[in-house]
Amino acid sequence: MTGSFPAMAKEYKVTRNVNRLMSWAARRGMGKTELMTTTGRKSGERREVPVSPLVLDGAEYVVSPYGEVAWVHNVRANPVVTLRHGSNERRVRLEEMTGPTAASAAAAYYERESFARPYMDVPENPATADFAAKSELFPVFKVNS
Numbered sequence: 001m002t003g004s005f006p007a008m009a010k011e012y013k014v015t016r017n018v019n020r021l022m023s024w025a026a027r028r029g030m031g032k033t034e035l036m037t038t039t040g041r042k043s044g045e046r047r048e049v050p051v052s053p054l055v056l057d058g059a060e061y062v063v064s065p066y067g068e069v070a071w072v073h074n075v076r077a078n079p080v081v082t083l084r085h086g087s088n089e090r091r092v093r094l095e096e097m098t099g100p101t102a103a104s105a106a107a108a109y110y111e112r113e114s115f116a117r118p119y120m121d122v123p124e125n126p127a128t129a130d131f132a133a134k135s136e137l138f139p140v141f142k143v144n145s
Contacts (some may be wrong), residue, residue, distance in 0.1 A: 029086020
């Protein structure tokens with residue numbers, strides 16, 4: 001489709017039960033999922049969402065394979081978040097990345113997180129350049145302490 005419509009990732013509707021299960025696992029330190037707490041950009045209330053941070057070339061990133069979802073907007077409004085895995089909780093600042101760094105992180109996330117692949121609108125067996133061409137679809141944030 002052409003025109004002035006913004007590019008969008010394929011729609012992903014996670015069920016409340018999936019989020020509950022992933023959050024439950026993160027609270028208990030199970031798996032690689034962490035529970036990220038953001039501040040609601042309008043309400044100011046705490047919002048929790050399970051995420052799967054990724055370490056690439058010694059830096060840690062949080063990728064949104066589903067596009068500009070609510071937590072992305074919240075982080076853009078207030079980049080200070082809490083990441084929790086079991087009893088380990090850390091307060092960090094997320095910095096939005098662009099360019100080659102964002103493309104590399106999105107490509108690595110695609111490789112690691114097979115559940116997200118159907119929602120990341122890239123060709124089969126994508127190259128990093130495929131992610132660079134669609135970088136607006138996959139917001140990437142570097143985790144800074």
